[in-house]
Amino acid sequence: MRESGQEALFPDDSVPDEMVGYRGTTACQAAGITYRQLDYWARTGLVVPTVRDASGSGTQRLYSFKDILVLKVVKRLLDTGVSLQNIRVAVDHLRVRGVESLAGVTLFSDGASVYECTSPEEIVDLLQGGQGVFGIAVGGTMREVTGTLAEFPAERVEGDRVVPVAQDELARRRQARHAG
Numbered sequence: 001m002r003e004s005g006q007e008a009l010f011p012d013d014s015v016p017d018e019m020v021g022y023r024g025t026t027a028c029q030a031a032g033i034t035y036r037q038l039d040y041w042a043r044t045g046l047v048v049p050t051v052r053d054a055s056g057s058g059t060q061r062l063y064s065f066k067d068i069l070v071l072k073v074v075k076r077l078l079d080t081g082v083s084l085q086n087i088r089v090a091v092d093h094l095r096v097r098g099v100e101s102l103a104g105v106t107l108f109s110d111g112a113s114v115y116e117c118t119s120p121e122e123i124v125d126l127l128q129g130g131q132g133v134f135g136i137a138v139g140g141t142m143r144e145v146t147g148t149l150a151e152f153p154a155e156r157v158e159g160d161r162v163v164p165v166a167q168d169e170l171a172r173r174r175q176a177r178h179a180g
Contacts, residue, residue: 022065029148030152031072031074046084046087068145070091102139103139105138
């Protein structure tokens with residue numbers, strides 16, 4: 001697909017590059033989970049870091065933006081009483097989508113099952129059953145994670161090395177404001 005002049009001048013950088021990663025402690029803070037949960041979910045394959053997995057003692061896992069978004073959704077589903085088994089099914093559906101298409105997804109649960117809705121009609125059909133449900137607008141969660149991650153350092157894997165990602169001026173100002 002050929003970019004128009006405006007898209008070339010103003011690329012969409014609202015979603016970080018897929019090869020930019022965040023360490024486990026940052027992922028925990030952004031998703032609101034404990035390191036123990038993060039480690040368990042990585043070892044059991046629920047949410048595996050896609051930028052870099054741990055490969056022995058001393059190596060750091062690096063989680064992509066999408067990984068952290070999925071971690072936050074998993075945490076919210078757990079908080080509402082959804083079983084880990086049903087969460088695994090929901091995560092499998094989220095994994096196959098690109099980050100951009102996730103913004104249009106709303107997950108609903110009745111506490112037992114998880115439903116994925118991508119249009120207002122699907123939401124109305126689900127709610128007409130009369131059963132109480134709660135929803136997670138993935139787009140809203142995405143904006144929340146983006147704001148949280150702006151305050152943390154990101155890293156990029158280049159070969160065997162992990163190098164810090166240069167911050168833009170806005171990120172430097174945010175960091176200085178929180179530090180000072």
